[in-house]
Amino acid sequence: xxxxxxxxxxxxxxxxxxxxxxxxxxxxxxxxxxxxxxxxxxxxxxxxxxxxxxxxxxxxxxxxxxxxxxxxxxxxxxxxxxxxxxxxxxxxxxxxxxxxxxxxxxxxxxxxxxxxxxxxxxxxxxxxxxxxxxxxxxxxxxxxxxxxxxxxxxxxxxxxxxxxxxxxxxxxxxxxxxxxxxxxxxxxxxxxxxxxxxxxxxxxxxxxxxxxxxxxxxxxxxxxxxxxxxxxxxxxxxxxxxxxxxxxxxxxxxxxxxxxxxxxxxxxxxxxxxxxxxxxxxxxxxxxxxxxx
Amino acid sequence: xxxxxxxxxxxxxxxxxxxxxxxxxxxxxxxxxxxxxxxxxxxxxxxxxxxxxxxxxxxxxxxxxxxxxxxxxxxxxxxxxxxxxxxxxxxxxxxxxxxxxxxxxxxxxxxxxxxxxxxxxxxxxxxxxxxxxxxxxxxxxxxxxxxxxxxxxxxxxxxxxxxxxxxxxxxxxxxxxxxxxxxxxxxxxxxxxxxxxxxxxxxxxxxxxxxxxxxxxxxxxxxxxxxxxxxxxxxxxxxxxxxxxxxxxxxxxxxxxxxxxxxxxxxxxxxxxxxxxxxxxxxxxxxxxxxxxxxxxxxxxxxxxxxxxxxxxxxxxxxxxxxxxxxxxxxxxxxxx
Numbered sequence: 001x002x003x004x005x006x007x008x009x010x011x012x013x014x015x016x017x018x019x020x021x022x023x024x025x026x027x028x029x030x031x032x033x034x035x036x037x038x039x040x041x042x043x044x045x046x047x048x049x050x051x052x053x054x055x056x057x058x059x060x061x062x063x064x065x066x067x068x069x070x071x072x073x074x075x076x077x078x079x080x081x082x083x084x085x086x087x088x089x090x091x092x093x094x095x096x097x098x099x100x101x102x103x104x105x106x107x108x109x110x111x112x113x114x115x116x117x118x119x120x121x122x123x124x125x126x127x128x129x130x131x132x133x134x135x136x137x138x139x140x141x142x143x144x145x146x147x148x149x150x151x152x153x154x155x156x157x158x159x160x161x162x163x164x165x166x167x168x169x170x171x172x173x174x175x176x177x178x179x180x181x182x183x184x185x186x187x188x189x190x191x192x193x194x195x196x197x198x199x200x201x202x203x204x205x206x207x208x209x210x211x212x213x214x215x216x217x218x219x220x221x222x223x224x225x226x227x228x229x230x231x232x233x234x235x236x237x238x239x240x241x242x243x244x245x246x247x248x249x250x251x252x253x254x255x256x257x258x259x260x261x262x263x264x265x266x267x268x269x270x271x272x273x274x275x276x277x278x279x280x281x282x283x284x285x286x287x288x289x290x291x292x293x
Numbered sequence: 294x295x296x297x298x299x300x301x302x303x304x305x306x307x308x309x310x311x312x313x314x315x316x317x318x319x320x321x322x323x324x325x326x327x328x329x330x331x332x333x334x335x336x337x338x339x340x341x342x343x344x345x346x347x348x349x350x351x352x353x354x355x356x357x358x359x360x361x362x363x364x365x366x367x368x369x370x371x372x373x374x375x376x377x378x379x380x381x382x383x384x385x386x387x388x389x390x391x392x393x394x395x396x397x398x399x400x401x402x403x404x405x406x407x408x409x410x411x412x413x414x415x416x417x418x419x420x421x422x423x424x425x426x427x428x429x430x431x432x433x434x435x436x437x438x439x440x441x442x443x444x445x446x447x448x449x450x451x452x453x454x455x456x457x458x459x460x461x462x463x464x465x466x467x468x469x470x471x472x473x474x475x476x477x478x479x480x481x482x483x484x485x486x487x488x489x490x491x492x493x494x495x496x497x498x499x500x501x502x503x504x505x506x507x508x509x510x511x512x513x514x515x516x517x518x519x520x521x522x523x524x525x526x527x528x529x530x531x532x533x534x535x536x537x538x539x540x541x542x543x544x545x546x547x548x549x550x551x552x553x554x555x556x557x558x559x560x561x562x563x564x565x566x567x568x569x570x571x572x573x574x575x576x577x578x579x580x581x582x583x584x585x586x587x588x589x590x591x592x593x594x595x596x597x598x599x600x601x602x603x604x605x606x607x608x609x610x611x612x613x614x615x616x617x618x619x620x621x622x623x624x625x626x627x628x629x630x
Contacts, residue, residue: 031423037423037426037427085603085607088607089606089607089610092610094367094422096422096423097367097369097422097423097426098606098610100369100371100423100426101369101556101560101602101606102602102603102606102607104371104553104556104599104602105598105599105600105601105602105603105606106599106603107599108550108553108595108596108598108599108602109595109596109599109600109603110599111595111599112592112593112594112595112596112597112598112599113592113596115592115595116592116593116596223430223434223549224434226430227427227430227431227434230427230430230431231427231431233427234423234424234427234428238423238424265438265441265442266438266442268434268438269435269438271431272431272432272434272435273435275427275428275431276416276428276431279416279417279419279420279424279428280416280419283419283420283424
């Protein structure tokens with residue numbers, strides 16, 4: 001493999017990694033703030049992809065417009081889901097485990113409804129920019145992927161700015177660091193959790209809209225995605241946003257190489273292989289603190 | 294119950310020594326009925342009932358096995374159907390390559406599954422809670438990917454198996470008995486685990502792993518053992534099930550929905566109880582049949598699975614058996630612990 005070919009693969013990997021980073025950021029946020037492992041995150045991403053696909057296919061609205069629309073819609077959905085379901089199980093002794101099982105149930109409900117109404121056909125939205133690419137020197141860059149990675153970066157930077165500079169963002173970060181202590185110093189943990197869950201879901205909505213024109217999808221597709229995303233989250237250290245982003249970029253590049261050398265179908269093995277290795281060597285993940293389960 | 298378990302006070306070991314007469318009568322009558330059920334073939338074309346019973350036995354075996362890891366030990370596996378599929382493929386290959394009947398090789402298939410369970414246990418034993426659950430999903434997806442793309446095993450289109458050479462009218466009967474044996478075996482295994490020091494250790498791990506470790510229990514060894522043990526019967530029933538379908542295909546065994554079924558049955562019946570997975574399996578299989586014949590769409594079946602899981606967790610997380618016991622209203626014929 002020449003250096004130029006390797007660079008080309010790395011570029012494609014990085015572009016995909018940007019979207020993976022966005023997809024896993026919501027998951028990480030939910031775990032970090034609420035200790036919720038949301039197995040339905042992938043299913044909601046697929047739901048958003050359908051939203052964007054049908055907006056494009058039936059109404060002709062551009063996926064980027066759908067993305068902007070999906071953010072508040074999915075925020076609301078997230079806030080409602082959180083308020084309806086989670087306070088009921090808040091006191092249970094194995095809360096995180098309960099959330100895994102409950103969101104496992106959500107995933108089947110969402111997948112089943114999507115299969116019923118949208119059928120199992122592969123879908124991809126096909127706006128003009130998804131079919132062309134630009135050439136920089138000797139490298140070619142698919143325009144759609146570039147735009148999607150750019151939008152992901154923008155959303156991730158907004159998330160960072162929100163967490164860093166707003167009052168609610170302080171509350172979210174405080175809750176991520178220590179839930180009990182945050183409550184003691186006067187953070188309204190319930191409200192912060194609702195907001196954080198909403199934001200996590202909004203990120204799923206945004207990611208889904210972007211996915212709709214770069215990856216083909218069908219209802220059951222979310223299992224593969226959620227497994228990849230969860231691998232990233234564990235790898236980065238559960239609840240570490242920085243870890244999830246670095247893990248997403250690094251492993252997406254690695255998986256592009258695996259896909260190129262071994263065969264495209266084996267690319268996902270990269271994520272799971274990395275997960276197993278990290279679990280054996282450093283169970284708390286790259287950037288995680290020793291777990292207190 | 295796990296909360297009452299105190300190490301060094303084997304309370305439950307004492308309690309097991311008073312089986313009520315009613316319970317044994319119920320068990321005896323039920324066993325007798327199950328043994329003679331295939332005779333109903335003479336009355337009518339009774340194959341439908343036989344088929345449903347066979348499927349119920351299969352799920353009893355699967356969810357009781359899951360319960361050893363997910364119920365007693367408190368380690369939830371969402372990829373446990375891996376062992377179900379491995380069993381199916383091991384027995385199928387032995388049939389195709391060597392002509393050995395899966396009825397004879399099923400225990401061997403179970404042992405291979407156990408071995409894989411041991412490996413999986415060794416990979417994951419340092420993880421807890423969510424990380425463990427995630428790694429079981431990853432395990433499932435890795436195996437699915439392998440099976441989908443391994444041309445020797447037919448890839449995603451699978452392998453066809455020769456039908457057994459029995460008389461067509463009686464074709465279902467040997468499968469019925471094989472699954473019955475697997476179901477009884479898995480329930481007995483769960484019972485033995487429940488009433489052994491090993492089971493006590495597992496429940497100690499479930500209620501507080503750090504304390505269990507400090508009390509001198511080698512938690513890692515016990516967890517790996519529980520993982521391995523819970524993989525045996527899924528392998529056995531996988532072998533029998535694959536043979537009864539006469540073909541093996543990754544989508545039959547490796548869909549995560551199959552794992553979800555095991556989890557749902559154990560939870561709805563009562564996690565960590567012997568009778569729970571049995572009740573859960575009967576309930577869900579019957580419900581499945583009803584929903585397929587009334588609604589006719591398997592997608593909605595998925596929705597029902599999800600809804601049932603959510604509703605159970607929200608309103609009676611202890612499951613049917615656990616909730617009834619909690620309220621002291623568990624009838625003695627359901628108290629198998």
